[in-house]
Amino acid sequence: MAMLDYYSTRDPNKQGYSFKEALLQGLAPDGGLFVPRLIPKLPKTWQAAPDIASLGFEVFKTWLGEEIPEEKLKAILSDALNFPVLLKTLQDDIYVLELFHGPTLSFKDFGARTMARLMSHFLAEEGRKVTILVATSGDTGSAVADGFAGQEAINVVLLYPKGMVSEVQERQLILKRPGVRALAVRGSFDDCQKLVKSAFVAEDLADIPLSSANSINIGRLLPQMLYYLWAVKDLAARGVERANICVPSGNLGNFTAGYLAWEMGLELGTFLIAHNANRFFPDYLKDKRQAYAFEATIPTLSNAMDVGAPSNFERLHHLFGDRLKEQLWSLSIDDASTKARILSTYQQEAYTICPHTAVGLEAIKHYRNESSDKRPSISLATAHPAKFPSALEALGIASPKDASLEKLFSAELAVTEISPDLTALTEILKS
Numbered sequence: 001m002a003m004l005d006y007y008s009t010r011d012p013n014k015q016g017y018s019f020k021e022a023l024l025q026g027l028a029p030d031g032g033l034f035v036p037r038l039i040p041k042l043p044k045t046w047q048a049a050p051d052i053a054s055l056g057f058e059v060f061k062t063w064l065g066e067e068i069p070e071e072k073l074k075a076i077l078s079d080a081l082n083f084p085v086l087l088k089t090l091q092d093d094i095y096v097l098e099l100f101h102g103p104t105l106s107f108k109d110f111g112a113r114t115m116a117r118l119m120s121h122f123l124a125e126e127g128r129k130v131t132i133l134v135a136t137s138g139d140t141g142s143a144v145a146d147g148f149a150g151q152e153a154i155n156v157v158l159l160y161p162k163g164m165v166s167e168v169q170e171r172q173l174i175l176k177r178p179g180v181r182a183l184a185v186r187g188s189f190d191d192c193q194k195l196v197k198s199a200f201v202a203e204d205l206a207d208i209p210l211s212s213a214n215s216i217n218i219g220r221l222l223p224q225m226l227y228y229l230w231a232v233k234d235l236a237a238r239g240v241e242r243a244n245i246c247v248p249s250g251n252l253g254n255f256t257a258g259y260l261a262w263e264m265g266l267e268l269g270t271f272l273i274a275h276n277a278n279r280f281f282p283d284y285l286k287d288k289r290q291a292y293a294f295e296a297t298i299p300t301l302s303n304a305m306d307v308g309a310p311s312n313f314e315r316l317h318h319l320f321g322d323r324l325k326e327q328l329w330s331l332s333i334d335d336a337s338t339k340a341r342i343l344s345t346y347q348q349e350a351y352t353i354c355p356h357t358a359v360g361l362e363a364i365k366h367y368r369n370e371s372s373d374k375r376p377s378i379s380l381a382t383a384h385p386a387k388f389p390s391a392l393e394a395l396g397i398a399s400p401k402d403a404s405l406e407k408l409f410s411a412e413l414a415v416t417e418i419s420p421d422l423t424a425l426t427e428i429l430k431s
């Protein structure tokens, strides 16, 4: 088998990196994103996998070759992907793929849990240790804190803006976890990001190995391919073929994973990419905007998708270029339509959705009206609605109960408050 290696989107010579190197470095040394030189084909028997971890094993083998012993890979995936993916049926041949049954209730658990275990394996192999430093306001922070907690050779330091996240989000971030320190920064999200960036280049911290776990890491994309496969397999069992898939998107990481699954040979209809008011990608596909003509981020109700400059665009553009415009359909959905979709889904389907999922379902309705394609369509449900109680309550909808969120309110918390300066962070990193 040809060695499956990765290279940087910005390197004209395409120097190769192993999966391990790409995973541990995150970003290429020239600032580019790692992309695979080859996209392997789906293994012939993929549909026989009894669960998503076994499916993961079959698929990862094609991407990783011999880089991880098979038994180890199997153990990593069954430990990481230990929660269900459920496909719910709504009216009019519309389905919702619930990706929020992991410990922190968003699809970010797939990437974070898998990446943590893969990194821990490679670091232990090399006898190295790292501290993962993340600035967060949304679902990534809790998924990373939870996914990396207790992993050998890894510590996590998490920064969030004090008073700027919801109560549920804050509790998810500051839950006491082994190997994780949560810092409430007296400042904004931008202050947190600046602190992280300055820590990475601080001479004072040169002897502390820092790493990041952000959404451009190749280690997140591979596990996120699996639920696209799982959805197609589940639908096939119900006699449905070539459904359309709608992806509520921000940084386009989730969609990039889906596109890779498609390139591996997964049989799908059309990819629908749903954005909120941050509309760079739909505008780009419609030739209303140049590549990389990004704009400042606009705050919306679906805040995990508030991204003015989607970081995975560089990867998509490099790999697929103009094919994106030929093959994809995309739309920007505003907050008023998002709210209306949450309400109508609740009233007509007795089903409660989060604002991100609402953007996806709303885009499917628009696509049905605009095109002659009436095929069954799936929207990814990216977060559990119970994570957004105030958005629901504003519409008169009671937030659904979730046992793991309820536990948060009696769990032990651990947080340190710091001022937004590097001296305070340095002290903590060195202690």
Ligand SMILES: *Cc1c(COP(=O)(O)O)cnc(C)c1O
Pocket: 106, 107, 108, 138, 139, 140, 215, 248, 249, 250, 251, 252, 253, 254, 255, 304, 305, 356, 382, 383
């Ligand atoms: C992160 C996130 C998204 C956006 O995913 P991208 O990979 O950034 O496109 C959508 N919904 C929820 C709930 C998220 O947490």
